[in-house]
Each structure stands twice: as C-alpha cells, then as structure tokens.
Amino acid sequence: MNLFLKNSKALPSAKNALGLWWAQRWTGVFLILLTFFLVSRLFSGLGPNGLSAWVSRPLNSLALIFFLLFGFYYAWLGLQVLIEEHVHNTLFKYVSLLLVKGFCFLGAGIGITSLLILLVKSSAVLV
Amino acid sequence: MQLKFKRKPQLSEVLSFLYGITGLILMGGLFLFSLYLYHLAHPDAFAYLPRVFASRLGKLLLLGFTVAFWYHFAAGIRYLCRDLGMGLSEKASATSGVFVLFFTQTMTFLSICAVWASR
Numbered sequence: 001m002n003l004f005l006k007n008s009k010a011l012p013s014a015k016n017a018l019g020l021w022w023a024q025r026w027t028g029v030f031l032i033l034l035t036f037f038l039v040s041r042l043f044s045g046l047g048p049n050g051l052s053a054w055v056s057r058p059l060n061s062l063a064l065i066f067f068l069l070f071g072f073y074y075a076w077l078g079l080q081v082l083i084e085e086h087v088h089n090t091l092f093k094y095v096s097l098l099l100v101k102g103f104c105f106l107g108a109g110i111g112i113t114s115l116l117i118l119l120v121k122s123s124a125v126l127v
Numbered sequence: 128m129q130l131k132f133k134r135k136p137q138l139s140e141v142l143s144f145l146y147g148i149t150g151l152i153l154m155g156g157l158f159l160f161s162l163y164l165y166h167l168a169h170p171d172a173f174a175y176l177p178r179v180f181a182s183r184l185g186k187l188l189l190l191g192f193t194v195a196f197w198y199h200f201a202a203g204i205r206y207l208c209r210d211l212g213m214g215l216s217e218k219a220s221a222t223s224g225v226f227v228l229f230f231t232q233t234m235t236f237l238s239i240c241a242v243w244a245s246r
Contacts, residue, residue, distance in 0.1 A: 025207065025210070028203055028207070029207075032200060032203075035196070043241070043245055051163075051167060052167045055164065055167060064164075068157070068160075068161065071157045072157065075150070075153075075154040075157065078150050079150070079151075079154070082147050082150075103158070107157060107158040107161045108161070110161045110162065110164070110165050111160065111161030111164050111165070113168075114161070114164040114165045114167065114168035114169075115164055115168075117168040117169075118164070118167055118168050121168070
C-alpha cells in the first residue's frame with residue numbers, strides 16, 4: 001500500500017493540477033450557459049413530433065454533444081477531487097477513482113453515440 | 128472512554144456537503160439523460176423510461192433535479208467568487224450562504240411556475 005503513498009504525484013489531479021483546476025471552472029461556466037440555452041430551446045421549440053425531432057435539429061444536437069462532453073468531464077473532475085479529499089483508504093480510493101472514470105466515459109459514450117444515430121436517422125428521412 | 132463533542136453544524140460545512148451531494152445527484156441525472164437519448168435512438172431499449180418520467184414519482188425526481196441544479200448553480204457561483212477573492216470574510220460568507228439557500232428556493236418555485244405556464 002505504501003507504494004501509492006510514497007509519491008503524491010500518483011494522484012490524478014496532482015499531475016496537472018492548475019490545468020485541471022481551470023478546466024473545472026471553464027467547463028462549469030460553459031455548462032451553465034449550455035443548460036440555459038438548451039432549456040430555453042426546449043421551452044420554445046418542442047414540436048408535435050416530440051423529443052426525438054427536437055434532439056435531431058443540428059443546433060440542438062451540437063449543443064447537446066457539448067453538454068454531454070462538458071457535463072461528464074466536469075462530473076469526473078469534481079468527483080475526483082471529492083474522492084481524493086474524503087476517501088482515505090488507498091485501495092478504495094483508487095478503485096473508486098477508476099469506477100468514476102469508467103462511469104463518466106460510459107455515460108458520455110452512450111449519449112453521444114445515441115445523438116449521432118438520431119442525426120443519421122433524421123437525415124436519412126430527409127434524403 | 129471516548130469523548131464526544133457535540134457541536135452545532137456550521138452553515139459553511141452544510142453548504143459544502145450539499146454542494147457535493149447535489150453534484151452527485153446531477154451526475155446521476157446526466158447519466159439518466161444519456162439513457163433517455165439511447166432510448167430515443169433505439170426505441171425498444173429502456174421503453175419504460177417515458178412512462179417513468181410521466182408518473183408522479185418521475186415528476187418528483189425531475190423536481191429533485193431542479194432543486195439540485197439551482198443549488199449547485201448558486202453555490203458554484205459563490206465558490207467561483209471565492210476563487211476570485213470575493214466574499215471571503217466571515218460575515219460575507221454567512222450572508223452569501225443564506226442567500227444561496229433563498230435563491231434555490233425562489234428559482235425552484237419560478238421553474239415550477241414556468242413549467243406550469245407552458246403546459
């Protein structure tokens with residue numbers, strides 16, 4: 001277990017601490033803007049064909065892709081900091097860091113591939 | 128014998144705890160949103176999701192996400208201000224902390240009104 005403790009740089013957020021700190025702030029700010037943008041679009045432009053039609057509009061799907069990317073990246077960074085601060089059992093800490101990373105990649109992957117599939121489906125209808 | 132000190136929880140630590148919890152809740156919401164997009168792309172998968180969100184429990188869940196969002200939003204801006212060196216004094220911290228809670232309550236109420244009006 002001491003193998004991990006010897007080098008504090010082993011913690012993910014110690015490698016590029018300032019960069020990750022800034023990334024957390026910027027993605028946070030962009031997430032606020034994207035959320036307001038998407039919710040306002042949802043309120044004004046939800047047509048009779050429902051959510052799948054709304055999602056496949058180019059501007060919406062582009063915003064949604066950025067929303068998912070930033071959202072899961074922000075969640076990953078935030079949870080990483082939370083775990084490093086509060087989880088003191090080394091094994092549990094590294095396992096949970098790995099699980100969080102996997103969860104975020106899975107979530108972003110599912111969402112973005114689904115959005116791309118919906119885009120291809122809607123453009124196939126147009127052609 | 129183990130000594131236990133009982134003390135009143137301070138506002139700042141409660142707010143910090145809530146910030147983490149609401150972050151986790153919003154992360155779960157984002158994952159649920161991803162699953163919903165998967166359902167839209169493949170209608171057979173997770174076919175129960177629209178029914179879940181139409182139900183009373185689903186609406187309560189959405190209300191929870193709304194509260195979590197407004198809290199995380201307000202508290203996040205409070206922490207951003209701190210990063211910039213604003214509002215660090217004890218008095219300013221207490222004032223902004225109470226304001227965050229008040230803001231969450233108000234914006235949640237306004238959000239409910241907005242959804243109600245748009246139906």
